[in-house]
Amino acid sequence: MTTAGVGRSNRGRVLAALRERQPASRAELAAETGLSVATVARIAHTLTAAGLLVEETAVGDGGGRPLGRLRIDDNAAEVLAVDVADHHTTLAFLDLGHTVRWQRRLDAGQGLSADERLQHTLAAIREAWRSAGRRRAVAIGVSIPGPVQADGTIDFAPSLHWHGVPLGSLLRGSFGVPVSVDNDANLIAVAEHAAGTRSGASSLVALAVFEGIGAGIIQSGTLWEGAHGVGGQIGRMLLGGDSIDRFYVDFGDLESQLGSVGLERRLHEAGIDLGGQAEVFAALFAHLDGEDPRLRGFAERVLDEFAAALANVCALLDPEAIVLAGRFAPLAARLVPELERRLTGRVLHVPALLATSTPVEGTLLGAAVRAFAAYGPIEQLLDES
Structure with missing residues (x-):
């Protein structure tokens, strides 16, 4: 040598x-x-x-x-983390210490076609990357509300109307840097394991409740993705025996009933008006102690259904903790006692139930962690210094 x-x-x-x-x-x-x-x-x-x-x-x-x-030096390298959510895209540069150095949120609006939303996302990433200036940006990490293959191809993301979108290869071809594209629930679990109150836990599940519902699973200290990269799709659990008679192309059975869109549909079908409040879960669960027996009963039934799904998760995985993420995170103080009561006596060990606790939004932090992993050994920075 x-x-x-x-x-x-x-x-x-x-x-x-x-x-x-x-x-x-x-x-x-x-x-x-x-x-x-x-x-x-x-x-x-x-x-x-x-x-x-x-x-x-x-x-x-x-x-x-x-x-x-x-x-x-935490400033030695940064990655661009992108959260493609149901109706907006958030972009942030994070350094080696996982500190956000720049962040921007862009609303995508309603009613975009699949291609329009894809072009909106690609344009947002291009603009953010151009704004990097003299930053040492070395990789891109993206969070998607749906299952993603190992090469960054999105199997499907119902809220975005995406099917088979090769986002990973599109970004690698455009920017020439390592790219990681992952499911949002998986990334929340990665973030919690890296920097949450249960960091380093051997077994952890992140329950992500949005328009759809997913779960990120940490087992033996690493992300469990399953044989095809789609482990944790709790939203595709079947709620009852009659569910076997139906096929599910986009949203699965559980999330078509308990995701925000499904819940709004069920409320409408039941003739229940929550007063036009924007966040359906907060509006509904506010009635858990209310005087209206119909609203209280509906809220109780929804929590029963969530608890049944979590009981199945506990039976299979026996996690140390279940992190309530997405629309459930700000409601955790109210929901944790309700879920604990429902799980007690139905599972062998009731896990710790807690809200998301990372200093940076879980989808962004998880995307950054995975992007740095895609970049590889830190010694590569020697080639750029």
Whole structure:
């Protein structure tokens, strides 16, 4: 190996060691990498000048001279995270420390065709990428409300009217950077596992309630995607025996009854008027303690149906925690006791039920985590410094 090759390899070893345990002193890095302290010091100087490392000073427990500790600069790289939601698209640049550096939300409006929504999404991503300027943007991560294949092809996203859209290949062809396209519920689970109150949990389920309903599953500390990349499609559970007589092309049986669109339809069919409030779940569950027996009974029945689905999830997965996401997140304080009561005595172990807790919106944070994973080892930044 040439001298230049040895130098690059050594710099990569230091960066890799810092990614595993940071901050670290030069002596600690020398012990970790097998390099001399002098060599680590020279590498630290080079990487700091290149904007990849920063140095922190701290006084040890015994006092005395401040100790210099190195860490990878969060500003060394960013990814563009994109949340393609039911009626809007949110875009954000996040750095290595998962801090949002720039964010924008664009309403997509109502009634767009599948192609119009796709063009709206691609235009939003192009504009955001152009605005990156001097940012070290290295990858793109996208959240989609529907199942996604490993190559970034969207099987279907009913709220977007998308079927078989090769979004991953479209973005790779346009931008020439690594791209990750994932299901929104999966990304919320990834985010919670990375930075939520149950971070590092061995088993966790994120229940994402929007127009449709999905679940992201963390098992043995990793995202469980199933044989075809569509694990966690809780919305396709069958609610009853008569459901077997029907076929489900877009929304599945459970989400066609309990997603926001299905719930609004059921309320209309029952002749129940919630007063035109925009958020149907908040409006309905406000009547759990209400005086109107009809509204209270409807709200109770909907929660019974959600609890039955979660009981099946518990029976199969025995999760440590179930995170209530999407439309349920702001209602968690009210819904957790109701769901716990319904699960008690129906499952062997009632999991912890809690609201989403990440510092950044789960779909964006999860998309960023997966985008950095698609980019690969942090040592690649050496090629760009």
